[in-house]
Amino acid sequence: MGNAAKKLVISGIIILITILLLSISIHFMFRGPAAPFFVIHNHDIISHEVTVEVFDHNSKPIVNETYNLEPHRDFTKRRPLSVRLNREKEYTFKVTMDKQITNISTMEIPGRKTSVNIRLYTKSGETIPYNPNREAIPILVEIVEWM
Structure with missing residues (x-):
């Protein structure tokens, strides 16, 4: 795997993690924390x-x-x-x-x-x-x- 391909894979992983964290943050902003059990x-x-x-x-x-x-x-x-x-x-x-x-x-x-x-x-x-x-x-x- 070439250097450019490694950078592309790493960039893709970083983008996926960013999207995941952003969606979790938005979820909690609008729904708020859960009540205690x-x-x-x-x-x-x-x-x-x-x-x-x-x-x-x-x-x-x-x-x-x-x-x-x-x-x-x-x-x-x-x-x-x-x-x-x-x-x-x-x-x-x-x-x-x-x-x-x-x-x-x-x-x-x-x-x-x-x-x-x-x-x-x-x-x-x-x-x-x-x-x-x-x-x-x-x-x-x-x-x-x-x-």
Whole structure:
């Protein structure tokens, strides 16, 4: 291969990379960043250990991680690459708190601006309609739409 041919191949590769980067930049400029995959909110006055397992529609594990949340703190999990690239919309969340209380919920995440909120000890009136007779809910899993 001659020197001129090598320069032509290198120039072509540089042009392709430039076009790819430009198209990705334009994509994010108009659509904005994706919402987090999930957010854990600890509304309690004590710390909790939370294990979050997420499975796709084929029961393939996507996330299996344990977090220690201090009182009144949040944890945000970015969307894994497999979720960002996949068109799947239905996921099963298995949330276990302090190795004792478990909530299993199947959630539909229809788009990039939709996320899952995992709330520990949510009190009536915080995210659900007020009811003075309702006690705090140990684990509440819900869908939230980001603007």
